Amino acid sequence: MLDKNGIAKRIAKELKDKYFVNLGIGIPTLVANYIPEGIEVEFQSENGVLGMGPFPFEGEEDADIINAGKQTITTMPGASFFDSATSFNMIRGQHVDLTILGAMEVSEDGDIANWKIPGKMVKGMGGAMDLVASAENIIVAMMHTNKKGESKLLKKCSLPLTGVKCVKRIVTNLALLEITENGFKLLERAPGVTVEDIRNATEGNLIIEGEIPEMILN
Amino acid sequence: MIRKTVTNATEALLGIKDNMTLMLGGFGLCGIPENAIAELVKLNNTGLTCISNNAGVDDFGLGLLLQKRQIKKMISSYVGENDEFERQMLSGELDVELIPQGTLAERCKAAQGGFPAFYTPAGYGTEVAEGKETREFNGKMYVLEKAFKADFAFVKAWKGDEAGNLIFKGTARNFNPCMCGAAKITVAEVEELVPAGTLDPDHIHVPGIFVQRIFQGDHYEKRIEQRTVRTKQQ
Numbered sequence: 001m002l003d004k005n006g007i008a009k010r011i012a013k014e015l016k017d018k019y020f021v022n023l024g025i026g027i028p029t030l031v032a033n034y035i036p037e038g039i040e041v042e043f044q045s046e047n048g049v050l051g052m053g054p055f056p057f058e059g060e061e062d063a064d065i066i067n068a069g070k071q072t073i074t075t076m077p078g079a080s081f082f083d084s085a086t087s088f089n090m091i092r093g094q095h096v097d098l099t100i101l102g103a104m105e106v107s108e109d110g111d112i113a114n115w116k117i118p119g120k121m122v123k124g125m126g127g128a129m130d131l132v133a134s135a136e137n138i139i140v141a142m143m144h145t146n147k148k149g150e151s152k153l154l155k156k157c158s159l160p161l162t163g164v165k166c167v168k169r170i171v172t173n174l175a176l177l178e179i180t181e182n183g184f185k186l187l188e189r190a191p192g193v194t195v196e197d198i199r200n201a202t203e204g205n206l207i208i209e210g211e212i213p214e215m216i217l218n
Numbered sequence: 219m220i221r222k223t224v225t226n227a228t229e230a231l232l233g234i235k236d237n238m239t240l241m242l243g244g245f246g247l248c249g250i251p252e253n254a255i256a257e258l259v260k261l262n263n264t265g266l267t268c269i270s271n272n273a274g275v276d277d278f279g280l281g282l283l284l285q286k287r288q289i290k291k292m293i294s295s296y297v298g299e300n301d302e303f304e305r306q307m308l309s310g311e312l313d314v315e316l317i318p319q320g321t322l323a324e325r326c327k328a329a330q331g332g333f334p335a336f337y338t339p340a341g342y343g344t345e346v347a348e349g350k351e352t353r354e355f356n357g358k359m360y361v362l363e364k365a366f367k368a369d370f371a372f373v374k375a376w377k378g379d380e381a382g383n384l385i386f387k388g389t390a391r392n393f394n395p396c397m398c399g400a401a402k403i404t405v406a407e408v409e410e411l412v413p414a415g416t417l418d419p420d421h422i423h424v425p426g427i428f429v430q431r432i433f434q435g436d437h438y439e440k441r442i443e444q445r446t447v448r449t450k451q452q
Contacts, residue, residue: 046319047245048389058447063248063440064376064388070246070299070443081388083395083423084245084271085327088320092338111343115316122307122316123298129346130320133339164343 002173002190002215007141009034009217010188011100011171014139015041022046022091022131024101025069027141031100042076044096046087046127051079068127088127092134099135101128103142103167105157108183108204110167112140113159125162132163144172144201151203153177153184174198176215183207188215219414222382222406222432227257230405230431234258234370237265237290241326241371241397242280246272246299246443249390250279253407253435254372258283267291269366271322271393273303278441284312293366295319299443318346321363323393328365329400330428335364371401374435375424378408379417382426391423399428407435 002010008030015021015031017039023029032054035041043052045067052067053074061072090096105113112132115125132138145151153170170177175198176188183205186198189212199206224230231254240258244250258266259282266289273292274281283289284302291313297303306312317325318340328336337360341347351362373394376387384406386394398404406424411434 045389047248048392055446055448057450061442061445061447062388063442064390066246066248066389066442066444068245070248071446072442072444073446081386081391083386083391084319084323084393085396088323092320092340119308122304122314124294124296124316125318125346126296127319129318129344130338130340133318133342161344 001193005030006190006217007171007173010176010215011139011141012036014169015039015098019097020044020050020095021098021100022096024128026102028100028102029069042078044087044090046091046131048082048084048087049073049075049079050082050090051076053079088130091127091130094134094136096135098137098139099131100139100141101131103140103152105152105154105159106140106167106170107154107157108179110165110179111157112162112167113157114162116160118160128162132166135166138167140167140170142170142172144174151201153202153204155204174201180207185209186212188213190215191217219381220426221380222426222429223380223411224431224433226433227253227407230254230407230433231257231261233403234261234263236263238263238369239267239269239367241366241368241401242268242270243373243392243394243397244270244272244279245389245392247274247279247441249374249386249392249394250274251372251374251407252438254405255279255282258288259286262286262288264288265290267293269293269322269368271295271319273297273300275299275443276302278439287311291315293317293322295322323396325363325366326393326396326400329367330396330398333365335362337361338363366400368401369403371397371404373397373404373406375406375408377410377412377417378406378432379412380414380432382406382429382432383417383422384408384424384429385417385421386423395424398424403430404428405430406432408432409435409438
């Protein structure tokens, strides 16, 4: 089974040379720590920075330079700042190649819910609705089940949707899956996880074809 | 040169009335018009509708207006950092319209640029699109979103000149340029106000035509919401 860093590590292997990537809050942020060697990627943060770097050294933080999670950050050589409308032109106009974000639920046809639990949690969608409606390539990073042990990979989402038919791939603590016309296609198992474990934790239609390889993380 | 300078926040906010619609720049607490907010707290107007990406934290930013129940309605994309906000919303005291962040930015830009409405894919198939016109272009579905209408826009820039030209710093830019000229009156506050001719016209982010009043803020706290650092060894 993977921990949060393991999920981030596996997603990082999906990064390709020359990709512009938007990372959501939570596990996706960790992906920046595992960029494969020999490729050039730039991270976009929708509050208005392209070429985001690591956290600043202590004492060097600048209140005017933050990411969309409101964390203090630095910039890389070649970085740029811009306003929010320009930022979402990059996203809506599909100039950003890959979006990695968290989710509360994903359905077998690629719907995603991650912004609201009616009557309980109302934080808002932030940029997630723009991102999922626009991005060509969307990878969801999340735990396979919720705190109650219920599957987050469903036939239909029960929570208010963030976007419809948009998720391409999902990396969970148990598996790497792809959304296909017929449901969640199992591509890889997390280390030490059996196909049966994944089947038991998946409510939506799970497609298993042939031998399912175990993930290689390094 | 058409001079836009006013002496202070008090003069800059002349004309604010109850029940007005205000735009406020900033992302989280980054690049918020701290001095205009402090003045709004003093003026104590109520029934305000505030268009702002976030709602501050409990004791800073728009949270200060929420504490005093000055806000009737918030139009925002993300409000997760404010317990008082969540309490007022869940109890029904506060009317809240949550909208996608890119849509929020573009509804400001549309107002600035004279577009009544625009189509965006954001929110299609979700409750955000309920009751709105949708339309297909090139095989993809879009939602019709309308330009905002606001009485005042309050923005914060790093430097500005007497003509109202603005330059921003870092990610404190965010929604501020989008809101300039998007309301009947745009009030810009800056950390440093310089004489006209000091700023290089090639370096201006927002031309002064979009700004009606400009003043230098008394003080900027620039509070950091999430102080994240690494140590030298890493």
